[in-house]
Amino acid sequence: MIRNEQLGFRLKHNRSLQLGHLVERMTRNLGAKYLTGAVFLDMTKTFDTVWIDGLLFKLMLQNFPSYLVHTVSMYLQSRTFEASFQTATSSRRGVLAEVAQEGVITPVLFSLYVNDIPSPSYHVEFALYANDTAIIATFRKPTLLVSYL
Numbered sequence: 001m002i003r004n005e006q007l008g009f010r011l012k013h014n015r016s017l018q019l020g021h022l023v024e025r026m027t028r029n030l031g032a033k034y035l036t037g038a039v040f041l042d043m044t045k046t047f048d049t050v051w052i053d054g055l056l057f058k059l060m061l062q063n064f065p066s067y068l069v070h071t072v073s074m075y076l077q078s079r080t081f082e083a084s085f086q087t088a089t090s091s092r093r094g095v096l097a098e099v100a101q102e103g104v105i106t107p108v109l110f111s112l113y114v115n116d117i118p119s120p121s122y123h124v125e126f127a128l129y130a131n132d133t134a135i136i137a138t139f140r141k142p143t144l145l146v147s148y149l
Helices: 015-031 044-049 051-063 066-077 106-114 140-149
Strands: 035-042 126-129 133-139
Touching: 015 035, 015 051, 044 066, 051 066, 066 126, 106 133, 133 140
Parallel strands: none
Antiparallel strands: 035 133, 126 133
């Protein structure tokens, strides 16, 4: 269920291990006279914009049992919020697009939500740790390196 590139949400893995992989790759490329470029993305806000119906659809596509899909649906769709300022409070409204970041099931839901990111090409690889994503490209020519990224 979790991509091979994803080292977050796994026992005995940490950010240092993922950083070590990145440094090792850059060192190997430098010795082989290849250029290495990277784009780093912090996907923390992804949780704030998760399309709940789309996530539930992905669960069904993965053949999760209907009782689990229903349980996750109730967990995600039964949440509400209200805003307060001084003495005024808004009416209670439903949350339409957000996954609670502190939930025990959140890592699994996040992994399912982003698991269908297209696989990288030959010169590109992902380094994922929880909601941090690095896209790393290797090539000899800077112009092609940039186009791969």
